[in-house]
Structures are given as C-alpha cells and as structure tokens.
Amino acid sequence: MLKNKKQIDEVIYKFIGKKGPLIPLLQEIQSLEGYLSKETMRYVADKSGIHLAKIYGVATFYSMFQLKPQGKHIVRICKGTACHVAGANIISDTLCNELGLKEGEESSEDGLFTVMEVACLGCCGLAPAMMIDKDVHGKLTPEKTRLVIHEIRQAEGASHES
Numbered sequence: 001m002l003k004n005k006k007q008i009d010e011v012i013y014k015f016i017g018k019k020g021p022l023i024p025l026l027q028e029i030q031s032l033e034g035y036l037s038k039e040t041m042r043y044v045a046d047k048s049g050i051h052l053a054k055i056y057g058v059a060t061f062y063s064m065f066q067l068k069p070q071g072k073h074i075v076r077i078c079k080g081t082a083c084h085v086a087g088a089n090i091i092s093d094t095l096c097n098e099l100g101l102k103e104g105e106e107s108s109e110d111g112l113f114t115v116m117e118v119a120c121l122g123c124c125g126l127a128p129a130m131m132i133d134k135d136v137h138g139k140l141t142p143e144k145t146r147l148v149i150h151e152i153r154q155a156e157g158a159s160h161e162s
C-alpha cells in the first residue's frame with residue numbers, strides 16, 4: 001500500500017508528456033515514499049505509461065535511488081585507501097556491532113541508522129572517516145565511533161520525549 005498515492009499521482013501528472021523526466025520524477029517520488037519499492041515502481045509505470053523495465057533500470061543504476069527502507073540517519077563509512085590504511089575496517093566493525101547489524105544488513109532495527117560504504121568522502125586527511133547525514137566525523141577510533149552513535153541515539157530519545 002503506497003503511503004502517498006495522491007501526492008505520487010500529482011508528481012506523475014506534472015511530469016507526463018515531458019521529455020527525459022525519469023530521474024527527477026523518481027527523485028520526487030522517492031522523497032515522498034523514502035525509497036522506491038517494487039510496488040511504487042509498478043504503480044508509476046502503470047500511471048505514467050513508462051515501461052517498468054526502464055524505471056527499474058534507472059532506479060537500480062543510480063546510487064541516489066534507494067530500493068529498501070532507509071534509517072532516519074544515513075551513515076557513510078569510508079573504505080577508500082586513506083581510510084583503509086588508517087583502520088576503516090575496525091571502525092566499520094565497531095559501527096556494525098554498535099548498531100547490531102549482522103552480515104549483509106544495512107539498517108538498524110530501531111530504524112535510526114542505515115550504513116553505506118563509500119569510496120572516499122573527500123576528507124582523506126581526517127582518515128578514518130564517516131559521514132552521518134551531512135556531518136563528517138574524522139580521526140575515528142572505536143571509542144569515538146561509539147560515542148558519536150550514542151550521542152545521536154540520546155538526541156533521538158530526547159526528541160521523542162519532548
């Protein structure tokens with residue numbers, strides 16, 4: 001069941017008949033739904049007349065599109081050369097342990113975090129580094145990594161209470 005069917009219809013109607021609208025169309029729909037589920041892609045194909053294979057092809061090709069539900073906070077852990085040499089694997093293991101992620105899992109059960117690996121965050125001097133939403137955290141140690149996650153969880157807990 002789509003959460004925002006009416007708004008999705010409005011987005012589709014806005015783009016119908018325009019040339020090459022697929023990426024911005026899917027971006028707007030993803031911003032409404034949080035990600036592009038198979039059901040959403042099927043719905044967009046039916047409503048817009050755009051072939052489902054084309055929608056699926058674009059959604060799976062570009063990393064900006066998410067095909068699974070995402071946590072509230074996106075953690076980009078750098079696995080680039082500078083970070084790798086500085087201990088990115090230890091930071092990654094610490095992060096996964098802290099978030100309770102098992103092999104192959106990306107999102108924490110509490111729905112707060114989704115972890116993605118990236119090739120470089122553009123701040124190699126701060127290796128090992130990760131970015132949470134728009135904030136870069138560098139010169140990470142296991143202790144510092146746990147602290148960052150703890151602080152976000154505390155802030156989330158505080159925001160639930162208010």
Ligand code: FES
Pocket residue numbers: 078079080081082083084119120121122123124125127129
């Ligand atoms: S390699 Fe990690 S920030 Fe560049």
